[in-house]
Amino acid sequence: MSNIYVIVEHFKGQVEDITFEMMGKAKELGDVTAVLIGAKDLASQLGGASKIICVDDPSLNNFNPEAYCKSVDAVVAAGSPDMVLVGNTSMGMDIAAGLSVSQNMPLVAYATEISSGSVVSQLYGGKMNVESSVSGACVVSVLAGSFPADAGRSDGSPVVEDMAAPDLSGLSVKFRKLIEPEGGDVDITAQEVLVSAGRGIQNEDNVPMVEELAAKLGGAVSCSRPIVDNKWLGKTRQVGKSGLKVKPKLYLALGISGAPEHIEGMKDAELIIACNTDPNAPIFEYAHYGCTADLFDLIPALSGKM
Amino acid sequence: MNIVVPIKQVPDLVEELEIDGSGKDLNREWLKNKVNEFDDHALEEALLYKEANGGTVTAIALDSDDIEKALFAAAAKGADKVVKVTGDFGGAVSSHTAAKALADAIQSIGFDIVMTGVQAVDDRDGQIAGLLAGHLGAANVNVVTSVEKDADGLVIHKEYSGGVVAEFETSTPVVLGIQAAKETPRYVPVAKIRKASRGLTIDEIAASGSADAGSEVSRMFKPEGGAGAEMLGDDAEAAATKIMEILTSKGIK
Ligand SMILES: Cc1cc2nc3c(=O)[nH]c(=O)nc-3n(C[C@H](O)[C@H](O)[C@H](O)COP(=O)(O)OP(=O)(O)OC[C@H]3O[C@@H](n4cnc5c(N)ncnc54)[C@H](O)[C@@H]3O)c2cc1C
Numbered sequence: 001m002s003n004i005y006v007i008v009e010h011f012k013g014q015v016e017d018i019t020f021e022m023m024g025k026a027k028e029l030g031d032v033t034a035v036l037i038g039a040k041d042l043a044s045q046l047g048g049a050s051k052i053i054c055v056d057d058p059s060l061n062n063f064n065p066e067a068y069c070k071s072v073d074a075v076v077a078a079g080s081p082d083m084v085l086v087g088n089t090s091m092g093m094d095i096a097a098g099l100s101v102s103q104n105m106p107l108v109a110y111a112t113e114i115s116s117g118s119v120v121s122q123l124y125g126g127k128m129n130v131e132s133s134v135s136g137a138c139v140v141s142v143l144a145g146s147f148p149a150d151a152g153r154s155d156g157s158p159v160v161e162d163m164a165a166p167d168l169s170g171l172s173v174k175f176r177k178l179i180e181p182e183g184g185d186v187d188i189t190a191q192e193v194l195v196s197a198g199r200g201i202q203n204e205d206n207v208p209m210v211e212e213l214a215a216k217l218g219g220a221v222s223c224s225r226p227i228v229d230n231k232w233l234g235k236t237r238q239v240g241k242s243g244l245k246v247k248p249k250l251y252l253a254l255g256i257s258g259a260p261e262h263i264e265g266m267k268d269a270e271l272i273i274a275c276n277t278d279p280n281a282p283i284f285e286y287a288h289y290g291c292t293a294d295l296f297d298l299i300p301a302l303s304g305k306m
Numbered sequence: 307m308n309i310v311v312p313i314k315q316v317p318d319l320v321e322e323l324e325i326d327g328s329g330k331d332l333n334r335e336w337l338k339n340k341v342n343e344f345d346d347h348a349l350e351e352a353l354l355y356k357e358a359n360g361g362t363v364t365a366i367a368l369d370s371d372d373i374e375k376a377l378f379a380a381a382a383k384g385a386d387k388v389v390k391v392t393g394d395f396g397g398a399v400s401s402h403t404a405a406k407a408l409a410d411a412i413q414s415i416g417f418d419i420v421m422t423g424v425q426a427v428d429d430r431d432g433q434i435a436g437l438l439a440g441h442l443g444a445a446n447v448n449v450v451t452s453v454e455k456d457a458d459g460l461v462i463h464k465e466y467s468g469g470v471v472a473e474f475e476t477s478t479p480v481v482l483g484i485q486a487a488k489e490t491p492r493y494v495p496v497a498k499i500r501k502a503s504r505g506l507t508i509d510e511i512a513a514s515g516s517a518d519a520g521s522e523v524s525r526m527f528k529p530e531g532g533a534g535a536e537m538l539g540d541d542a543e544a545a546a547t548k549i550m551e552i553l554t555s556k557g558i559k
């Protein structure tokens with residue numbers, strides 16, 4: 001039976017959903033070992049695994065890319081997993097590729113489907129899937145939301161094994177602090193209606209038009225990441241992987257392509273309507289209704305009907 | 307500080323993507339390329355750092371179609387040096403292959419900080435930053451949104467979900483996967499790029515070692531479209547009418 005290691009992702013004393021998503025999938029593929037770096041007290045939440053390997057040390061209290069990398073590396077080197085699952089998340093990105101080089105194991109990233117010997121990756125902003133065949137042990141980094149989390153939550157009583165931390169003296173990277181986002185004027189996670197603007201709105205001057213539509217619909221404006229990076233709207237309006245997860249009654253996406261990092265934040269909205277001139281935009285796979293009109297025509301047309 | 311910024315071209319997703327005859331790769335004949343958007347952010351953050359603290363910025367790329375233009379653009383924006391790694395890098399190059407070739411070249415140039423784009427739309431076998439760091443024996447932090455200098459070395463911000471940011475300090479050498487620069491990446495008009503290209507030499511370094519992905523592409527396919535949206539057409543008036551009906555029926559408007 002395959003021996004699958006799942007690297008546990010945790011933050012502020014909580015095991016993150018991605019961990020349970022990976023554990024659920026791993027259980028279908030073989031025998032699951034959860035690798036828990038720091039936060040040993042969280043072992044009680046990992047009943048879905050048959051074994052837990054804990055590495056704990058004061059320098060692992062907060063996520064530290066370098067210290068976590070070294071610890072995962074030591075755990076993987078000491079065992080002989082057939083597959084190591086890591087989240088394709090902000091933390092996981094600091095672990096997977098380094099592990100691939102140090103352990104000389106192939107890495108397949110952006111995985112949405114895994115079976116023994118083959119992995120499907122979602123690439124090109126969600127426009128193409130690529131299946132890879134891998135023989136031998138490998139590292140797979142898994143996109144959040146690919147597998148149900150519930151399948152990974154269960155009440156087993158795994159064997160817990162402590163492993164001494166590797167030498168973590170003389171780290172180059174030191175954790176200083178967490179900076180919480182400033183509260184915005186509007187909490188987009190509490191809105192029933194979100195009108196969301198993407199790069200398709202072209203420039204800052206077009207933001208008010210979207211705001212007006214949102215106001216007419218009794219909701220607020222949210223957006224994709226490039227709008228925030230361009231400083232056209234504040235960070236508190238960003239939906240997605242590095243932004244907020246929203247679940248409004250209506251999510252109206254205007255000029256958003258539907259990159260996986262955006263989808264992660266809005267796919268559970270009750271009603272998704274997308275407007276995008278590109279009929280192949282991935283957003284249409286997640287939307288309930290779609291139109292390929294120009295958003296600059298659709299906005300006035302909608303406004304005119306209210 | 308010597309900052310090295312690897313840049314690469316990726317397919318422009320505005321265009322329709324086609325699969326080639328092998329069924330394993332994109333049809334690259336008519337593909338329109340553009341510089342990976344996150345590389346633009348990496349270069350911007352490197353230039354901001356240099357402008358604030360001094361140092362040099364070197365843009366480096368593997369030899370591929372149109373890469374000279376991208377390197378000239380980097381020079382026009384303010385890179386001090388541009389380097390092309392020569393070798394067989396046509397078509398789809400795996401991240402492991404690219405990282406090994408880049409790491410050898412970067413090692414030979416010397417570096418304090420490497421800033422790459424955090425990811426690219428085609429890095430099937432992993433993000434380059436972590437692979438590079440592995441080869442270079444340097445620490446690696448990704449999803450970085452700010453790099454500043456202070457008395458203890460570098461202060462970097464890394465983004466988690468929900469807009470939470472972790473602050474780290476680090477010594478060099480270090481490899482950083484940049485998500486977003488502090489400022490919107492600067493734009494240079496074509497005329498300025500043309501001007502920068504005159505009399506500019508692209509240094510060339512021949513790729514030495516090699517590495518492969520360790521996995522093989524067996525199939526490329528378009529997503530099946532899950533449940534898929536019910537399409538309301540491309541006429542704005544008609545679509546707006548239908549959308550209003552849907553909203554009314556759901557009690558939203
Ligand atoms: C670690 C990481 C975290 C990330 N986190 C997030 C996140 O939290 N949220 C997020 O959104 N992104 C995030 N991203 C970025 C993500 O990868 C995409 O780059 C981003 O979502 C693209 O935004 P977009 O859809 O607005 O832009 P694009 O992908 O450029 O899409 C614009 C769309 O507008 C359409 N369009 C253009 N003109 C019109 C018109 N006139 N009418 C109608 N449609 C038009 C185009 O066809 C295109 O599909 C993250 C990336 C990384 C690497």
Ligand SMILES: Nc1ncnc2c1ncn2[C@@H]1O[C@H](COP(=O)(O)O)[C@@H](O)[C@H]1O
Binds near residue numbers: 344348366426428429
């Ligand atoms: N062939 C390449 N040449 C130069 N830089 C590259 C190459 N491949 C990847 N990179 C760098 O690594 C970044 C992330 O790429 P990737 O890891 O492939 O997502 C790119 O955007 C570049 O900064």
